[in-house]
Amino acid sequence: RILPAWGSAAGPHCVKQRCPLTIPGGTRQSPINIQWRDSVYDPFLKPLKISYDPTTCLHIWNNGYSFLVEFDDSADRSIIVGGPLENQYRLKQFHFHWGAINEWGSEHTVDSKFYPAELHLVHWNAVVYPTFEEAVMEGNGLAVIGVFLKLGAHHEGLQMLVDALPAIKHKDAVIEFDVFDPSCLIPSCPDYWTYAGSLTTPPLTESVTWIIKKQPIEVDENQLEAFRMLLFTSDGEEEKRMVDNFRPLQPLMNRTVRSSFQ
Numbered sequence: 119r120i121l122p123a124w125g126s127a128a129g130p131h132c133v134k135q136r137c138p139l140t141i142p143g144g145t146r147q148s149p150i151n152i153q154w155r156d157s158v159y160d161p162f163l164k165p166l167k168i169s170y171d172p173t174t175c176l177h178i179w180n181n182g183y184s185f186l187v188e189f190d191d192s193a194d195r196s197i198i199v200g201g202p203l204e205n206q207y208r209l210k211q212f213h214f215h216w217g218a219i220n221e222w223g224s225e226h227t228v229d230s231k232f233y234p235a236e237l238h239l240v241h242w243n244a245v246v247y248p249t250f251e252e253a254v255m256e257g258n259g260l261a262v263i264g265v266f267l268k269l270g271a272h273h274e275g276l277q278m279l280v281d282a283l284p285a286i287k288h289k290d291a292v293i294e295f296d297v298f299d300p301s302c303l304i305p306s307c308p309d310y311w312t313y314a315g316s317l318t319t320p321p322l323t324e325s326v327t328w329i330i331k332k333q334p335i336e337v338d339e340n341q342l343e344a345f346r347m348l349l350f351t352s353d354g355e356e357e358k359r360m361v362d363n364f365r366p367l368q369p370l371m372n373r374t375v376r377s378s379f380q
């Protein structure tokens with residue numbers, strides 16, 4: 119399976135390799151700052167319905183940019199529907215973005231405030247498109263749920279992922295991950311913002327309906343530190359800690375962010 123190359127977001131490694139900071143003619147790039155008072159309440163937005171089957175979990179791996187947990191998306195077993203979406207979308211993977219310190223790390227900001235990390239649950243429109251790779255190229259191809267992580271209490275569900283991280287320290291390391299229900303990482307509050315955007319790493323395609331949860335989840339310092347122990351680099355290469363793997367904010371252009379709440 120060829121996944122769209124993550125490439126790299128702007129970061130220290132950009133010195134060595136070309137990194138597209140913006141794509142020419144991009145009108146709906148991500149991430150963006152969500153200015154709470156400029157978001158528009160849309161009473162027609164439905165509640166988001168999330169039904170994940172924990173046994174569709176396959177493996178957890180370090181792809182040299184983040185760590186991701188991938189799911190069996192060969193059938194409609196882990197799906198989301200409702201919210202701003204016209205079709206149901208299949209869960210393919212989830213991953214995180216984080217900073218070297220707690221002052222920054224998220225990709226989206228709320229009223230220009232960064233969170234220390236952000237979770238992305240990536241889904242694709244298998245009703246309309248035959249493969250994920252094709253959906254990545256289409257305006258309504260993907261739906262990504264964004265969840266902010268803030269420093270606070272220990273997160274039991276996250277700890278299962280954290281315990282697996284030492285085994286995937288290096289780029290391309292992978293371990294089997296049998297059963298995991300990612301809904302334990304999604305806050306109970308139903309409120310979200312939604313807007314039309316893009317992937318935040320290459321190919322940066324403008325194919326994502328973003329659904330950003332208003333309420334963050336709490337994780338503790340040790341759990342954030344565990345993310346920062348991962349490496350961008352492969353075994354045997356000079357070690358580069360995996361931190362600051364977030365893309366810079368992009369212009370809002372002619373977009374409105376809608377809210378599901380007043």
Ligand SMILES: NS(=O)(=O)c1cc(F)ccc1F
Nearest residue numbers: 124238240262316317318319
């Ligand atoms: N950070 S992201 O959720 O926009 C994203 C998801 C993918 F599946 C591939 C590339 C991406 F950048």
Ligand SMILES: [Zn+2]
Nearest residue numbers: 213215238318
């Ligand atoms: Zn992401």
